[in-house]
Amino acid sequence: MIRVNGRERPDPTNVRILLSDYLRHELGLTGTHVGCEHGVCGCCTVLLDGRPVRSCLMLAVQAGRHEVTTIEGLAGEGKLHPIQQAFHECHALQCGFCTPGFVLAVAGLLAKHRKPSDLEIDEGISGNLCRCTGYASIRRAVRRATELSK
Amino acid sequence: MKPPPFEYHAPSTMAEALDLLAKLEDAKVLAGGQSLIPLLNFRLASPAHLVDINGIAELEYVRERDGGVAIGAGARQSDVEDDKTVRRICPLLAEALGQVAHPVIRNRGTVCGSLAHADPAAELPAVLLAAGGEVVARSVRGERRITAQDFFKGVFDSALEADELLVEAWFPATTGPFALVEESRRHGDFALAGAARSGDRLALFGVAPTPVLADPTDPSHGLSPSGDLEATPAFRLHLVEVLVRRAFAS
Structure with missing residues (x-):
């Protein structure tokens, strides 16, 4: 069993399945996006015991002892998490492909630094690529998220 | 799949x-x-x-040992980076970890794994070499300690035998000035060239099949780095001179 978004889910059908593919193909949680599949783009970021990790760089079977949170599990049904609200307010997404990864990377950043400095923000999102080049608004959204999270 | x-x-x-x-x-x-x-x-x-080896709890530790810090094979890079003992005793290691890939990668990556992988362009092997550290390899045949100088054998090649597990890395205390400087095309990428300084000792990375010790007064002596799409050999040698100057100016 693997705990995903607070629910017990069945084990992956094969030990070779990456966590990213398990979430998408076996659980239908397609909010976890798959871009480069070698750890560069950050689109597949999920929280493992509250810390952001690349789901394409883990076997699903390795998540067995842990709690996985995907973008679907970040806020309650029909609600926006403060980070999602901040991205919405600051226009921090264009095509939206990178957004789930950014939001979860920022969740990890804010869990570690409640009021991150500009440098800490840049470092915190440095592992995520946005091909629409929305970085300036994403930075603004991180600052806004710290206000909304109070 | x-x-x-x-x-x-x-x-x-x-x-x-x-x-x-x-x-x-x-x-x-x-x-x-x-x-x-x-x-x-x-x-x-x-x-x-x-x-x-992720389920082996006994490998998840950072502890003071013999005047330095011992890092177990299960210790995540981000935990080591934030560890108070590491920051106090071996600030060079903490400084270097901050430049390893990205925070999200460091949440999962391990210090010992990076050493065992022996990527010539990676920071941690060079830090182990500059600091004069060693690794502890264990197998059913017993345990042995391998100094950094004897450990790195070639590109992605180390002195580990097939039946051995790198169970611990030991970094001596940082004494004197230290620095980890590197140049890469994008933030968090593997370095085109880099330098780790621990006191008077200097190790270079990204410019040879393994990290190499170098003379701070003539760091590119004897080096013949390879060229690729991102940097020519001459540019790498230039970077070595500039980076070493920076490392010893700070």
């Missing part, structure tokens, strides 16, 4: 892991997976067995 077929083993004790490594043909140790899983995804590696 991206990774090629393998048999998966998840021992929960070190003894079990060592038994598996002694018994299995063509086994690879899976630690943080931040290098190995991409290699599997690209099918550049296709080991018959994966021995996953």
